[in-house]
Amino acid sequence: MEVTIKVFRYNPEKDKKPSYKTYKLEAIETDRVLDLLEKVKGYQDGTLSFRRSCAHGICGSDAMRINGFNRLACKTLVRDTGATIIVQPLLGLRVIKDLIVDMEPFFEHYRSVKPWLINDEPEPEKERTQSAAQRAIFDDTTKCILCACCTTSCPSFWANEQYVGPAAIVAAHRFIFDSRDKAAAERLKILNEVWGVYRCHTVFNCTMACPREIQITKAIGEVKMALTTGKLE
Amino acid sequence: MGLKRNVGLMEGLRYQGKGPMLTYYLHRISGLSIVIFVALHILAGYLSNQAWGSSTGLFINSIYESWIFQIYIFFCALFHAINGLRIVILDLWPKLIEYQREAIWIEWLVFLPIYSIALFVIIRSGLGG
Numbered sequence A: 001m002e003v004t005i006k007v008f009r010y011n012p013e014k015d016k017k018p019s020y021k022t023y024k025l026e027a028i029e030t031d032r033v034l035d036l037l038e039k040v041k042g043y044q045d046g047t048l049s050f051r052r053s054c055a056h057g058i059c060g061s062d063a064m065r066i067n068g069f070n071r072l073a074c075k076t077l078v079r080d081t082g083a084t085i086i087v088q089p090l091l092g093l094r095v096i097k098d099l100i101v102d103m104e105p106f107f108e109h110y111r112s113v114k115p116w117l118i119n120d121e122p123e124p125e126k127e128r129t130q131s132a133a134q135r136a137i138f139d140d141t142t143k144c145i146l147c148a149c150c151t152t153s154c155p156s157f158w159a160n161e162q163y164v165g166p167a168a169i170v171a172a173h174r175f176i177f178d179s180r181d182k183a184a185a186e187r188l189k190i191l192n193e194v195w196g197v198y199r200c201h202t203v204f205n206c207t208m209a210c211p212r213e214i215q216i217t218k219a220i221g222e223v224k225m226a227l228t229t230g231k232l233e
Numbered sequence B: 001m002g003l004k005r006n007v008g009l010m011e012g013l014r015y016q017g018k019g020p021m022l023t024y025y026l027h028r029i030s031g032l033s034i035v036i037f038v039a040l041h042i043l044a045g046y047l048s049n050q051a052w053g054s055s056t057g058l059f060i061n062s063i064y065e066s067w068i069f070q071i072y073i074f075f076c077a078l079f080h081a082i083n084g085l086r087i088v089i090l091d092l093w094p095k096l097i098e099y100q101r102e103a104i105w106i107e108w109l110v111f112l113p114i115y116s117i118a119l120f121v122i123i124r125s126g127l128g129g
């Protein structure tokens, strides 16, 4: 089948304003949008810029708006998009070139919640043990690949980039509810700030957009609950 | 180098968030409508008691009393209430958030029959005079 792919283009060295360029190419149903972009770049227009690395939904570098909805290009089949595809950069982050956005504000929020294990207690002789049930509590939020699909689908983040965003809350959740970690109070305090967790208005755009199917709004809800009750369960 | 960060209202509105995002928008629109409605209602009540403004007050009142307006404002009030309840329930029991899609279906299932009955009554009395 022939597909038409309309791509957001912006070259900071030449263009004053962004524009759209349309490419037509042959594709099969099981092609992914990433394959189409590669084909365009390889055979039609070498100036097209986008990020990609693993091409298997693991690195999270090719998140973009496909037909108006945040997805990973490497996990989106032509079968699901139809023959006309519009590709735009993520919304709410600065566009550097074409489909490449500046991820720094996103990672800054990520770092702000201290996404690493904090535990000053003396190390046990062997490992820090954890039961399967304790592990299951935060299993969902360990799946995040930091693609930014969620944060850039969130109206609160669009409205103000100071909002810490769903991805950072997911990262915080992963450690707050980890029985081996001891800094839950510290992280909860950070998320209790003005631009923290209460900017979430349960729009569910993040949950819908997550390519890893993480129940993001649920994680945010659990963090809100922990803040309200002061208990981690 | 690069573009400025800029999320226009239209661009945001065009995001294909589907069902949940629609309820989010409807919640904002209905909330705003209710506030404007109540404010104007108080204003109209005040004005119609003043000799100098009574005709304006009566005019605002006549808008409210039109059945077409009632269809709109009843939609706002009912939707805002039911949607608000859904969010309150999900906020209080985060475990239920996993079933957020179902929650939205239930919301519409509760909303539609109530609204249809009200619609029926409003239109019948509106047309019947």
Ligand code: FES
Residues within 6 Å of the ligand: A051, A052, A053, A054, A055, A056, A057, A058, A059, A060, A061, A062, A063, A072, A073, A074, A075
């Ligand atoms: S290229 Fe790695 S997630 Fe798509």
